[in-house]
Amino acid sequence: MEQDKKAPSAENPYKLLDLKLTPVEKSAAGMHAVMAAMGDLIEEKTFFRGNHALLNMNQFKGFDCPSCAWPDPDDERSPVGEYCENGAKALAEEATTKRVTADFFKKHSVFDLAKLDDYQIGKFGRLTEPMYMPKGGTHYEPISWENAFKKIGAHLNALESPHQAAFYTSGRTSNEASFVYQLFAKEFGTNNMPDCSNMCHETSGSALRPTIGIGKGTVTLEDFYETDVIIDIGHNPGTNAPRMMSALAKGKKNGAMIIAINPLPEAGLLGFQDPQSIKGMIGGGVKLADLYLPVKINGDMALLKALEILLIDFEKKFPGQVFDQEFIKDKTTGYEAFLKQFEHEDYNLDHLSGLCGVSKEDILRAAEMIAFKKRIIFCWGMGLTQQPNGVAMIREILNILLLKGSIGKPGAGVCPVRGHSNVQGNRTMLIDEKPTAEQLDRLENYYGFKMPREHGYDVVRAIKAMHEGKLKFMFCMGGNFLSATPDTTYTANAVRKLDLLVCVSTKLNRSHLIHGNEALILPTYGRSDKDIVNGEVQIISTENSMGVVQASKGMLDAVSKNLINETQIACRMAMATLGEKSVVNWQLYHDSYDAVRDAIEKCIPGFENYNEKVRQKGGFYLPNAARDGKFMTKEFGDRAPFTLTKIPNNNLEHDEYMMATTRTHDQFNTTIYGLDDRYRGIKNERRVIFMNRKDIEKLGMKAGDKVDLFNFDDGVERIAPLFIIVPYEIPERNTVTYFPETNVLVSVNNVVEESNMPASKYVKIKIKKHEPTIYDRVKKVEENYRLMQ
Known part of the structure; x- marks a missing residue:
C-alpha cells in the first residue's frame, strides 16, 4: 500500500x-492499589499465573521486581506480598499470556502500528521470535537467530571505525548481561555506551563523585528507621517508588519528621495507606509529611540557600549545637569560603523566599525542624536531576549535610532514589561512556587486550552523532529509546539515518517503529521467566538503590521456546562479530553465569567470592566508604569539599x-x-x-x-x-x-x-x-x- x-x-x-476528573487523593496505596494491581492481572489474562509469580517477587528465593530499584528489607519480608501496585503492573505485563508472533507482524505494517499510541502498542503482549525489517520494507519478517547475528556481525565489521557503533543499555539488564555487553563493546573498540542513567541519575553521580568519592547514595533501609528527619525533594514516592512509603511510615513511627518539597502536592508525599494492614486498607492511613513546601520549578536552589541562612543564624545563637564543628574541621574543606558567600546582598530571606515561592514562615519551620538534629536523610528524584543546575543543587544538599555532620553515620546521608531496577548495577558493571583509567587497567590486565581509552557518546551526544552521520549502528539492550529521549522529532530523524538498529525487547514499543535502513527485534526473557541454560534454571544478580547485590531467579515458563537471555545475546553478537580475533572465551560466558561472575570478581572491586555471596540470603552490600564516613576524592583526598553554587535566573x-x-x-x-x-x-x-x-x-x-x-x-x-x-x-x-x-x-x-x-x-x-x-x-x-x- x-x-x-x-x-x-x-x-x-x-x-x-x-477526560473525566475525579477528586485528587491525599494519600497513596490502600485498597485502590490492591484492586488496580489485580485488575491489570485480569486484563493481561494472567490472573492465576501472575498471582503465583507475585508471591515470589522480591522474596529471598524469588526474583527481583522488574520495576523500580527500591531495596528489599534485609530481614523480614511480607509473606503476603513484598511488592507495590506498580510492581504488580510491571509483573502483569511480563507474565501476560498475550503473544506477538510473526503472524502479527505479517498483518500489521509499521506505518499502521505507529498510528496507535504507546499504551495500545504496549498492550499486544510478549514478543516470541526474532524479527527483521529489510531495507525499504514495510513489515517486519521472521529471521532465525543465526541469521540475525550474522547480519549484526556483518554490519559491525563493515564500519569504517568502531566508533560508528553505539551500544545502549536500559536499567533492567542484569549484572551478568551488563558485564559481557560492555566487555564486547570494548573489545570491539569503543566506549560508545549511552544508557538510561544518562537520562535519570547521571546528575547524581556527577554531583557526588567529586565531593564524597562515590556516585551512589550512602544510606541503607535501616537508616530510614533510625533517622530524625527525612527530606524528600523533587520526588514522588507514591508513583515512582511506592515501597518507599513503607520506609517513611516506619521512620515516622519511630519519631522521624518528614519534609516534602515539590511543586505538586503529591499523594505519596502526604499520606500512606498500608495495603498490608487492616488499618491501612480501610482507614485514613498514616500522615507522612509534617511540612510540605510548594517550591517553584527550579526554585529548589533558592530554598536550600534560604535554609542555610537560617541555620547559620541558629549556629551563631547556639554555637556548636547546630553545626558539627568537629566534623567540619576533620572531614571537610572550604568552610570559611562557604560562609563568606552569604555576605552578598542577594542572600537575604525576602529575596530567596520570592525566588523559591515558599513563604518565610514555612522556610523557618523547616530550618527549626533540622537545626538541632544530626540524623538527617536527603532523598531526591528527577525533580532535581533533570534541572539544568541539578548537579549544583545536589551539591548544595551536601553542603547542608556537611554543616550538620549528617553523612557517614547511622540515620544520616544522601539517598538518590533510582528508577529502574538495575540501573545502578549497570554502572557498577562498567556500562559507562566515560570509564576511568583504573577500571580500564583492571580489565586490560585480566583480558590482555588493549582497551579503548577515548570517552564515548552519552545519550544526547549519540543522538547528535546519528544526526551528523557519525553513528551508523545502534544496539539497544532493552528500553524504549525513542520514547525516553528528548526532542522526539529530531531524535526520530536521527535514528532513521542509521544503517541498522537492533532492539532487545520483551514487548513491542515505539522504538521498533522508528528505525534505520534495516532493523532487528530480538526477544528475550523477562525477570520472572525461567532462564534455562544447559537444562538448569539460572540465577542472575542485580544491585538496588542502596548497593545491595542480590540473586534473582525466575519461576514462570516463558511464553516462547524461541527466546534467549541477554547474556547469550551479547556473547553470540561477540562471536559473530569478532570470531577468532577475540581473546575472550565468549562460549564459556554464553554457557555459564557463574563463569561471568568469576570474571566480574577479578575485574571489579567489592565482588570477592561473588558466586558464594550472591547466593547468601538477601545478598551482600558493596563497599561504600562514604557510608562509613570516609571520603576519598581525587582533588581533596579524605575531605569532602563545601561547594560554592549560584542562584539560577529563572526569568x-x-x-x-x-x-x-x-x-x-x-x-x-x-x-x-x-x-x-x-x-x-x-x-x-x-x-x-x-x-x-x-x-x-x-x-x-x-x-x-x-x-x-x-x-x-x-x-x-x-x-x-x-x-x-x-x-x-x-x-x-x-x-x-x-x-x-x-x-x-x-x-x-x-x-x-x-x-x-x-x-x-x-x-x-x-x-x-x-x-x-x-x-x-x-x-x-x-x-x-x-x-x-
Missing part, C-alpha cells in the same frame, strides 16, 4: 479520549511558562499501563496540562479548554498540539505535563550542566488556544527536521 511507504509517526496520535517572558514533564501513576518510565492518573484525579486521558487557576484566568481561558504548546529553544519551533487544561494546586507560571507526549518540546540542547542529561523538568513553553490548522505547522516542522543534514 502507498501509505506504508510513508515515514511512520514518531509521536503519539494527536487525539483526545474522554520568563510575559507569555512564557515553565513546564516540567512527569509520569502518571499508571506508568513506569515509558511503559504505559493505563490511561488514568488516580492520585491526581485524571481518568482516561494523558494529553493534559496542569496549570494554576490564576494563570488560566489571565490567559482568558477556562478548565477544559484545548490548547497547543510551543517551545522555541535554539530558534527552532517545537509543537505539542491538542492538550486539555486542568486546574491544579501548582505555583503560578508553572505547568506540568506527561511524558513521552511532551518530550517533543524538550530541546536536545536543553541539558544539565556537567552531567549532560536532558533537562526535562525545565522547559520554557508558550500556551495558545488550540487551532485545527496547527497540524499543518507540525507537518512543516517534521519536514524541516527531515531536510536537516
